[in-house]
Amino acid sequence: MVEVELRGVWKVFGRVAAVRDVNLRFPDGKFSSILGPSGSGKSTLLYLIAGIYRPTRGEVLFDGRDVSRVPPNERNVGLVFQNYALYPHMTVFDNIAFPLRLRKTPRGEVERRVREVAEMLGIGDLLDRYPAQLSGGQQQRVALARALVKRPSVLLLDEPLSNLDALVRLRIRGELKRLQQELGITAIYVTHDQSEALAMSDQIAVIHRGEIQQVGTPEDVYEKPRNIFVASFIGMPPANLVPAEVRRAPGPCVLLPGGGEYCPRGGLASKLAALGLERVVVAFRPEDAILAEHPLEDYVSMEGEVYVVEPLGRENIVTLSLPGGHSVKVITQPVVSPPAGSRMYINLEPSKIRLFDPETELNIEYLEAPPTPQVEAPPPRRRGESVEEGEE
Amino acid sequence: MRGALSLASRLLGRRGGRLEEAPLTGRGFQAILVLALLAASLPIILSYTLLVELSFSSTLIMSPFQKTQFTLENWRLFLEGKLAPTAARIYSPAYIRSMIVNTLIVAAGVTVVVIAASAPAAYALSRLRFRFRAATLRFLILLHAFPGVALIIGVYAVYVYLYKRLFVGGLLPKEYLLLYSFAYVIVARASLEVPMSTWILKGFFDRVPWEVEWAALVDGASRLRTFWQVMLPLIKPGLAAVAIFAFMAGWEELIYVVVFLPREAPTLASFIHYQLSGGSLEASYLPVVAAAATVYLIPTILFFVFTQKLLLEAAHGGLKA
Numbered sequence: 001m002v003e004v005e006l007r008g009v010w011k012v013f014g015r016v017a018a019v020r021d022v023n024l025r026f027p028d029g030k031f032s033s034i035l036g037p038s039g040s041g042k043s044t045l046l047y048l049i050a051g052i053y054r055p056t057r058g059e060v061l062f063d064g065r066d067v068s069r070v071p072p073n074e075r076n077v078g079l080v081f082q083n084y085a086l087y088p089h090m091t092v093f094d095n096i097a098f099p100l101r102l103r104k105t106p107r108g109e110v111e112r113r114v115r116e117v118a119e120m121l122g123i124g125d126l127l128d129r130y131p132a133q134l135s136g137g138q139q140q141r142v143a144l145a146r147a148l149v150k151r152p153s154v155l156l157l158d159e160p161l162s163n164l165d166a167l168v169r170l171r172i173r174g175e176l177k178r179l180q181q182e183l184g185i186t187a188i189y190v191t192h193d194q195s196e197a198l199a200m201s202d203q204i205a206v207i208h209r210g211e212i213q214q215v216g217t218p219e220d221v222y223e224k225p226r227n228i229f230v231a232s233f234i235g236m237p238p239a240n241l242v243p244a245e246v247r248r249a250p251g252p253c254v255l256l257p258g259g260g261e262y263c264p265r266g267g268l269a270s271k272l273a274a275l276g277l278e279r280v281v282v283a284f285r286p287e288d289a290i291l292a293e294h295p296l297e298d299y300v301s302m303e304g305e306v307y308v309v310e311p312l313g314r315e316n317i318v319t320l321s322l323p324g325g326h327s328v329k330v331i332t333q334p335v336v337s338p339p340a341g342s343r344m345y346i347n348l349e350p351s352k353i354r355l356f357d358p359e360t361e362l363n364i365e366y367l368e369a370p371p372t373p374q375v376e377a378p379p380p381r382r383r384g385e386s387v388e389e390g391e392e
Numbered sequence: 393m394r395g396a397l398s399l400a401s402r403l404l405g406r407r408g409g410r411l412e413e414a415p416l417t418g419r420g421f422q423a424i425l426v427l428a429l430l431a432a433s434l435p436i437i438l439s440y441t442l443l444v445e446l447s448f449s450s451t452l453i454m455s456p457f458q459k460t461q462f463t464l465e466n467w468r469l470f471l472e473g474k475l476a477p478t479a480a481r482i483y484s485p486a487y488i489r490s491m492i493v494n495t496l497i498v499a500a501g502v503t504v505v506v507i508a509a510s511a512p513a514a515y516a517l518s519r520l521r522f523r524f525r526a527a528t529l530r531f532l533i534l535l536h537a538f539p540g541v542a543l544i545i546g547v548y549a550v551y552v553y554l555y556k557r558l559f560v561g562g563l564l565p566k567e568y569l570l571l572y573s574f575a576y577v578i579v580a581r582a583s584l585e586v587p588m589s590t591w592i593l594k595g596f597f598d599r600v601p602w603e604v605e606w607a608a609l610v611d612g613a614s615r616l617r618t619f620w621q622v623m624l625p626l627i628k629p630g631l632a633a634v635a636i637f638a639f640m641a642g643w644e645e646l647i648y649v650v651v652f653l654p655r656e657a658p659t660l661a662s663f664i665h666y667q668l669s670g671g672s673l674e675a676s677y678l679p680v681v682a683a684a685a686t687v688y689l690i691p692t693i694l695f696f697v698f699t700q701k702l703l704l705e706a707a708h709g710g711l712k713a
């Protein structure tokens with residue numbers, strides 16, 4: 001197995017930079033996810049690792065060896081495509097056997113290994129069929145079998161579950177994770193579904209518009225989003241974002257709409273003070289807020305008007321509107337179902353509140369205190385911005 | 393806006409304009425269409441019927457209503473090489489057979505050359521982005537629009553030039569002259585088919601998803617093997633269509649055959665041509681020529697009997713599943 005690393009990788013298609021200056025490490029034997037919305041450059045990133053695309057700039061390393069110029073057929077990667085890309089003119093058996101036959105594997109061994117991997121994935125009785133005769137879930141397994149049969153050093157998966165229905169998805173999700181652990185293979189999993197990424201990964205890299213937004217464990221990404229994009233992309237429903245003003249004296253305090261006041265302590269307070277921001281964006285998760293008819297002690301409270309209640313069985317999602325017109329969502333117990341139009345208090349534990357710089361959109365926690373503000377990352381660039389040098 | 397869009401998509405059929413889903417194809421409309429087509433093609437149908445009928449008839453039919461008797465005599469005469477029933481054996485049966493073989497050689501040769509040239513070209517045009525690609529594609533269409541007759545002088549010049557180089561220059565002994573003529577006819581005729589065939593096959597390649605090709609590369613196949621084992625099998629309907637068109641073009645070719653093949657090595661087309669021209673018309677018995685012409689028609693007939701499905705597929709541009 002290998003460790004995959006990307007160093008300063010760019011991929012430019014004509015005027016569009018699909019991947020911008022990506023630096024990432026995918027640890028050996030771990031399950032890593034690349035998470036991002038549609039069109040963010042996930043597939044492009046995966047194809048760069050597989051060798052289907054050559055980086056416009058930067059390098060791809062396998063175990064420290066630069067493979068940027070190595071063609072895909074010499075990289076020994078297994079790739080499951082977003083649409084499976086099975087060979088329509090070959091039976092399932094021949095599909096799975098294809099990589100082995102290309103390596104001149106002896107006949108008996110081809111037979112044995114195809115059957116072995118097919119049994120493992122529960123498609124042993126489909127070997128004589130053609131891809132068109134299979135369901136989506138079965139095709140997905142065949143694609144996986146084809147990727148695994150050659151014992152790749154890296155397994156690349158491009159949204160392999162996105163075409164399946166919810167139940168099958170949940171089941172295969174578990175199987176995939178177990179399989180990866182059993183084989184101890186380096187897996188890189190591309191998805192736009194944050195719950196998949198959170199559930200399966202050892203490491204998540206969030207990508208947006210071709211740029212990596214944050215890399216970390218699922219807890220990191222969930223609890224300590226590095227910028228507003230990550231906060232608003234992860235979570236179901238995602239974090240609430242509320243603009244707020246900062247009062248500078250005596251200590252810096254954030255004045256929330258709806259009456260609340262949040263005065264951070266310690267490092268965060270000094271960073272906030274040193275940055276000299278006049279406005280911040282406050283983020284909190286819907287499940288971290290407690291809805292009550294009164295402000296709770298030791299909590300930061302905002303008053304809002306109930307707009308709608310959506311019962312989901314296990315919980316309710318209550319949408320409230322704050323003064324200034326911002327709406328926020330709060331997850332409550334199913335018994336909490338205030339009538340629309342009633343006024344309620346949203347109570348937040350101070351430790352659950354995150355503050356973001358509205359300019360750079362970065363989490364203030366992650367910012368270095370001045371004299372060098374804004375060193376962590378350049379502001380988000382626009383799509384289609386001109387980029388030096390280009391191939392294709 | 394919504395309404396207009398959905399109407400447009402209904403008119404066009406769900407996926408990019410499949411005509412059989414259009415609302416205009418009611419029963420009545422279909423009947424009118426069929427009648428109109430029949431009326432328009434009546435002269436052709438009549439003359440072909442007459443031709444085939446003539447080859448089985450005991451007398452020379454001059455009109456569709458003439459009474460006649462069924463006979464295989466013409467076919468016997470034709471296969472024995474007796475072109476005028478009164479004449480002595482003008483041609484030997486072996487000659488007739490070799491004529492059919494010649495026709496097959498030209499037709500098969502054209503097919504092979506067309507496929508061998510247009511499949512790789514179409515693949516490159518479909519998959520590679522290179523300078524002047526769009527211009528090349530437009531140029532292909534232009535080339536196709538060129539009538540082969542217009543090129544004959546240039547093609548003849550090249551024939552003579554090569555002939556001088558090869559035979560007068562003494563590179564090859566004279567025995568190879570016939571081989572050279574055949575090869576020349578085949579390549580020259582095939583090159584007229586290559587532009588359109590390339591265009592058609594490009595359409596088929598375009599429909600193979602990139603991912604399938606990439607999958608093969610990632611699985612460890614070289615580019616050549618990917619082309620051979622994955623891409624070509626996936627465009628089989630296109631290859632079949634192009635092969636059939638090429639075969640028919642070679643089988644039916646007259647001008648290039650008359651110009652470049654010696655008179656002693658005729659194909660069916662040039663044979664019929666020689667029979668009907670150059671003053672031999674009176675000497676030959678038309679029912680026997682009709683038998684030759686019917687053999688000449690066989691591929692066309694087979695083509696329409698067996699390739700309906702294939703043609704439909706080709707019209708839809710390939711890839712089932």
Ligand SMILES: Nc1ncnc2c1ncn2[C@@H]1O[C@H](COP(=O)(O)OP(=O)(O)OP(=O)(O)O)[C@@H](O)[C@H]1O
Pocket residue numbers: 013014016017018036037038039040041042043044045082192
């Ligand atoms: N071959 C290409 N030529 C031009 N632009 C491309 C090409 N491939 C991708 N792009 C562009 O690059 C960006 C990223 O595409 P990519 O397919 O990597 O997104 P993705 O994250 O995989 O999206 P999805 O979740 O929809 O699959 C998109 O804006 C896309 O239009």
Ligand SMILES: [Mg+2]
Pocket residue numbers: 042043044082158
């Ligand atoms: Mg994708």
